[in-house]
Amino acid sequence: MSETADVVVIGTGFGGSIPGYYLAAGGARVVMLERGPRLAAEDFAQTFEIGVYTRIVDYIRGTGVDVTAGNCVGGSSVIYFAASLRAPTFVFERMGTLGRRLWPAAISRQTLDPWYRRVEKILPVAQQRWKDVAYAGGVWAAACNRAGHTCNPVPVAVDLKRCTNCNFMVHGCRFDAKRSMLLNYIPAAEACGAEIRPLHEVQAIRPADTPGYRYAVDYLQLDPTDYRVAVGGGTIDARLVIVAAGAMGTPVILQRSATYLGAMPSAVGRYFSPNGDHVTTAVLDEAKVRDLLGLERAPGVGYDAHHIGRPIGTMTYDPLVASAPEFSRFSLQQIYFPPIVNILLDDRVDGPPSWFGVDKRTVTSRWRSWLSVLAMTEDANEGVFGTPPPTGNFVRLSPAASLGQLTFDRAPQTQSGFDAADALTRSIVERDGLARHHLWAAPPNGSAPPNVQSAHPLASCRIGDDPDTSACDDRHELRGHPGIFVTDASAVPTSLCVNPSLTIAALAERASAFLLLRAAEYGVNVATSVRLPGRTASSRASRCEHPA
Amino acid sequence: MSDAVDLKRRRLLQLVALAPFAWQARRWVVRPPDAFAQTLPDDPTIVPTLEAFADTLIPGEKRSSDDRAIAGAAAGPGAVQAGALDLMNFPPVGVAPALPGFAAGLNAHAVQYAATNGIALDPTVPPFVALAFGDRTALLVEILDGSGPDELAYFALAALAFLAYHTAGHLPLVDAVRSGHPGLAAIGFPQPQADGLWHYSDFSYRRALATRHPETSKRGNPP
Known part of the structure; x- marks a missing residue:
């Protein structure tokens, strides 16, 4: 028999940690699979030595675009520069090159503002x-x-009193001044029983073997010293799967899964945006x-x-x-x-x-x-993912450099x-x-012009109202595959004209409210209303339906 | 059906279900070459060729009057003295096994370049090393212009020369800075504090330097 969980969350960045918390706090059995290692402040070194920062930072060379992304528990929240801005009102009205509104009708700056406020409170964001x-x-x-x-x-999203102005943010913050997921949603999720498994790289989702469970999530366990080497693997059957492997990972996992689950929406792996x-x-x-x-x-x-x-x-x-x-x-x-x-x-x-x-x-x-x-800037969402590599999200040429299947024809x-x-x-x-x-x-x-350099990959499995140009509906459920949700940067429909982390997190907060309802509909014994994460160990435990 | 037969049948069905994932099992037993025990081959061609490559990217002064690999196009230490070859050969980088191929490729390109441009190469040094600095530069502009099939690999090798010079990517940063790493010194990378860490108590002009956008929201966001 396969191992089972109510919910498997793929990825532990903004898009994975936030729903991971709400579902765990609601009482679901949550397992969170992260392809990178688990590190903490004392592990984050002020050095440019290859093999140290490259453990948590991926540099992925594409065609016409190169992307920098996080690779550790906490995802890109560990390596981001913490600028935490709400997107301008006009962004939600963008039409791109399609001539019609790209964001779901249900989402505007006004309707997202309450979710922005929640994230600003929990991170928290400083002025x-x-x-x-x-x-x-x-x-x-x-x-x-x-x-x-x-x-x-x-x-x-920085504790300004703790910050030492060292300018080593991309290495992870050794002073715990930067407010990553490691300091809020992740410990809150764990306090409610969520299990986080680092160095677990998800390969594909397929139909579950276990009665009562919809999906099986296959993963490889990676060698901590060389992510090209697998040292084991396994499968977890889940009632719900949340795909939050980042805009460079989510579409690849879903593309590969089409072999087992049937065709994916045509927008999976299309409309990638480097946030301009x-x-x-x-x-x-x-x-x-x-x-x-x-x-x-x-x-x-x-x-x-x-x-x-x-x-x-x-x-x-x-x-x-x-x-x-x-x-x-x-x-x-x-x-x-x-x-x-x-x-x-x-x-x-x-x-x-x-x-x-x-x-x-x-x-x-x-x-x-x-x-x-x-x-x-406002780009035209022109990025397209090619055929997935045999394993993983891209081809790791060496521990320090990777080759992606992404093409950005500017x-x-x-x-x-x-x-x-x-x-x-x-x-x-x-x-x-x-x-x-x-x-x-x-x-x-x-x-051609030099590659676009982006640290803000977005939109490769975007939400929207139009089935032809969006992979997920306005509640982040993957079209044609009930019970699979995309809640990370890949769900953001367009470039944002500001740094995207707060919008990714706000969308994940909003999606979590729907996820709780959907989980209950799909047979998960879960509370459908959960409070914001607490800031202390005891207040975190008090949020849990079933404290760990 | 007995429990044992049922068990076998279920196991068989499970194996059939797993068949598409045979590639997973293969991954567990087929490991890529171990990149953690490499040393640079003892080949008189490879080292000077790669040094000349690095020196063309970030030029420096010759180490001695008879230095052929470094062209001496700029004063002060360049990429070679900053440890470009150390980084190329640094185990976590994982490209050491490819270095002989890179050197051979550069020399093949150099022979072709010399023939095309009517240059007589000194046979006592590798062809790339035999080129004058201007010709090395012109050749690397061709190789690294992004249109050739090898571009990705050569750009990655070039990046290592830059990372050696600008970041001492093969050394703990605090050791490199304190020991006067030439590239970090050249760009003015600061010394750490006495505790071996970088942190600054003086970091701000501490005064308003612009007018905020008039429509800025209460929490500092654009409208």
Whole structure:
């Protein structure tokens, strides 16, 4: 006999942890399978040593797009930069290239606001004041201001009193200041009996063998020192399956499952969005930071502080004009990336090579004067997943690099958004010679533009009202496969023009309310109303129908 | 039907049901090559070729007057001194078994490039090393332009040279910075605090530097 559970949750990021908590608290037997390892603050090291941070960060090379994603218990919430924003109202009204509303009619900013509020409370999200904004965010704000633009401190899911401004967020927070799922929904789920199994990589879902159970979830157990190696495997039969393996994992698992479950909706593995991410970097003239912006962080030192702070400090909302045409709206956010990405920047010298050689070395010698800007634009959802690899979510070439089956053939609409963002960024940072604006030129792509670099993969199994262009209904249930739900970033229909984590979490909160009802309908003995997670061990236990 | 027969039948049905997942069992017994015990082959061609490759990406000064691998196109240490080959050969990276192939490929490209451009190669060093810095650069622009079949692999190798120089990816960061790792020093990567960690108490200009968007919500969000 197979092992059984009421609910199997695939993935433990925002999209898995939140429903995992509600179902466990409601009294369901919940097993959460996570392909990555389980680490905690003391394991998160401030180092760029390959084999350390690469345990929890996946870099997946696609065609036309490269994606960075989390790979550990807590998922991308462990490696994210914690910017926690509600998406602008107009985003929910987007029509994309299809000419009709892409989001379900039931979801708007107004209807999602109560769910945003719940997540903001539980994470919790902090409002940065100007004294909380690190130097890089300060320079970006001052540059925007001097160019006639507004600029806001960004709300962040960070305990500002604990934060040490070390700028190692992508490695996981060793000070437990960043509010990942490890600090709220996951311990709350475990307090109510949810079992989390790290290094369990789900391969496929198929019909269950056990009477009374709908689905069997097959997994491989991975070697903790080399994820290419399987050391075991098994199957869990479940009444409900929640697929939350991330926008790079969920469609692949479902595509592979079609062999056993029958055809998947045509939108599975289509309409991928990189959230319109587009990064460029300004190399600041230190003297002009002092003279033009009037900034000095120490006597005679204007900036020289790329390395100090939290990765995200400030952003301008000015280009988020609801009445402007679609594909022309975006936000511009100051962001820090560790020197892992230094290969990507161009040298701004005419003629090849653009990203290596003597001139590039000169640019990187001024690394401490860099100021990177992330544009989050309206892309055209043009990403498509190809045939799934034999196992896993992508092909792990080595422990540090992977090859995905994702193709992003950049649409003219997406390019126009990037161009508009570049033009505005350049006009801000190059005003009166404050900085030189550098594009990211690598990896080169022949005559095509360099790959999009995204840390915000979305929409590869999106919700919607139209069965032809959405994989799931407005309650996140996979069309044609009752009892399978998609609650992660892949369910988000479009790019958001802001960082997506809060929207992913809010949608997962909203979906959880429906999941409890659906679970009861499908024979799970579960309460249909569950309170928000508690913040202490005792308050967490008090939420549980059946305390662990 | 006896319990035993029923059990066998059920077991058989289970096995049939599992047949599509034979690939799983195969995964358990067929392991990829062990990438954790590799050493760079003792081959006089491979090391200087890969050094010349790394030096073309992040140029540096020669280690001695008779250094052929490093072209000496820039002052100060470059990718080679920063440990590019150490990182290429670093077990967790897992590409060490491919290094001889990379070197052979680079040299094959170099021979073709030399023939096309009428360059006579010095036969005492590997062909890629025999090219002048400008020709090495022109060749890598071709190889790394993203259109060739090998591009992905060569870009990954190039990334290792960058990671060695910019991040000391083969070393604990605190040790690398404290021992003066040349790439980290060149980009100005800061020293850790006395406790061996990076943290900053002074991090902000501590004053308002712009006007907030007039339609900002109470919780700081766009409208």
